[in-house]
Amino acid sequence: MTSPRVLDVGRWEPNASGRLRQAAMELYLERGFEQTTVAEISERAGLTARTFFRHFADKREVLFAGSGSLQEQLVGALAGAPDSASPMEAISAALAAAATVLGQHREYSRQRQSVIAANVELQERELIKLASLAVALAAGLRRRGVDDANASLAAEAGVAVLRVAFERWVSETEDQDLLQVIRESLDQLRTLTADG
Amino acid sequence: MTSPRVLDVGRWEPNASGRLRQAAMELYLERGFEQTTVAEISERAGLTARTFFRHFADKREVLFAGSGSLQEQLVGALAGAPDSASPMEAISAALAAAATVLGQHREYSRQRQSVIAANVELQERELIKLASLAVALAAGLRRRGVDDANASLAAEAGVAVLRVAFERWVSETEDQDLLQVIRESLDQLRTLTADG
Secondary structure (H helix, E strand, C coil): CCCHHHHHHHCCCCCHHHHHHHHHHHHHHHHCCCCCCHHHHHHHHCCCHHHHHHHCCCCCHHHHCCHHHHHHHHHHHHHHCCCCCCHHHHHHHHHHHHHHHHCCCHHHHHHHHHHHHCCHHHHHHHHHHHHHHHHHHHHHHHHCCCCHHHHHHHHHHHHHHHHHHHHHHHHCCCCCCHHHHHHHHHHHHHHHHHCC | CCCHHHHHHCCCCCCHHHHHHHHHHHHHHHHCCCCCCHHHHHHHHCCCHHHHHHHCCCCCHHHHCCHHHHHHHHHHHHHHCCCCCCHHHHHHHHHHHHHHHHCCCHHHHHHHHHHHHCCHHHHHHHHHHHHHHHHHHHHHHHHCCCCHHHHHHHHHHHHHHHHHHHHHHHHCCCCCCHHHHHHHHHHHHHHHHHCC
16 A cells, blocks of 8 residues: 555655756746745746755755765865875865865856845855854864964965855856966965065 | 833933943853843843843844944054055054954953853854954955955955954963964964965
8 A cells, every 4th residue: 555645755856956956046046035935946846845855954955055065075185185285285275176066066156146145144154154164174274283273274264265266256257267266366365465 | 290111211320231241241151141031131230121122132232232343443443554554464453453452351252252152143143243344344455445356365364363363362371462462363374375
C-alpha cells in the first residue's frame, strides 16, 4: 500500500536545487524578495513546497546556501598554502580559491547582489556570513602559527579585499577575471597602507 | 490642574541616562542580557520605565546608544585631516578620535564586550554598527576625492584595525593607551600587506 504522499518523499527531481534557485532569483528580481513566497518559488520551478524544504530552510537561505561550502573551500586553500607562505600569502591563496568558485557565476552574482542590496535583512545576513568567514580565516591562520592580532588583521583585510573586489567585478560593464580584480585590490591595499 | 502623570513627563532626573546604563550593565552581567527586563533596569536605577523609554528605544539600545555619536566624531576627524593627508592618514586621524572617545572607558568597554560576546543578537548588532561605520568612513574619503575602490578598502582596513586594537586593549591585563594599540595595529597591517 503506497500512497502518492509516501512516494513523494523519495521522488527524485533532477536538479531540484538548481531549479529552485533559478525560480527564486527570477521572482526576487520580478517582484522583490519580501513579496515572494515559497509556494510561488516551488510552483515556478515545477516542484512542491515539500521539495523546496528538503533543500532550503526558508526563502532567505536560497541566497546563502553556498556560503558554507565557499567558506570551507577558502579555509582549505589557506591550510594548503606552503609552510613558507606569509599570513597575507596564505590569505591570497584563500582568495584565489574564492575567485575559482565565484568567478564562474558572474550573472548569478550580479542578480544576487541586486536582490541583497534592496533588502536590509539580507544585507545583515550577508554581513554576518562575511564576518563568519573572517573568523574562520583567522582561526586557520592561528593554526598556521600566526599570533592572534596578526591573524585577525590579515583575515579581516582579506575579507575586505574580497568584498571590494567582488563588488567591482560584479558592477564592471566589461567581463573581467575575478582573480585579476582580487590581485589588483590586494595591491591597492598594500599601496594604501604603505602611504598611511 | 496638574496630575502627577503630567508632571512626570517633564520631571528632571539627574543623569538619568547614565544611571540607566549603569543599572543595565550591572543586570546584564549578573543575570544575562536576555533575562533582564526594562522594568528591572529602571527599578535598579531608581527610575520609571517611562523615563527609560525617554532615553532608549529598548534594552538593546542601552549598549549601542553611543555608536551614532562615535561615528559622527570619526567622520568629523576624517573630514578635518589636512588636504595633503593620504587616505590611510585620514583614516588614522579618525581612529585617533575613536581612541579619545573610547579610551576613557576601559572598564565599561570590557563589561560591554563580555555582554555582547555572550549573545548572538548583540554580536550581529555590533557587526552592523561597524559595517555602517565603514560605509560612513568610505563616504568621507570619497568626499576627499578618493576613488570608490580605494575609499572602501581604506575604510574597511581602518575598521578592521579599530576592531582588532580595541579587542586587544580591552583584554590586556595591564593598562595601555588605546591610541598606542591602534598605532601598533596600523603598523602590523602595513607589515602584513608588505609581506603579502
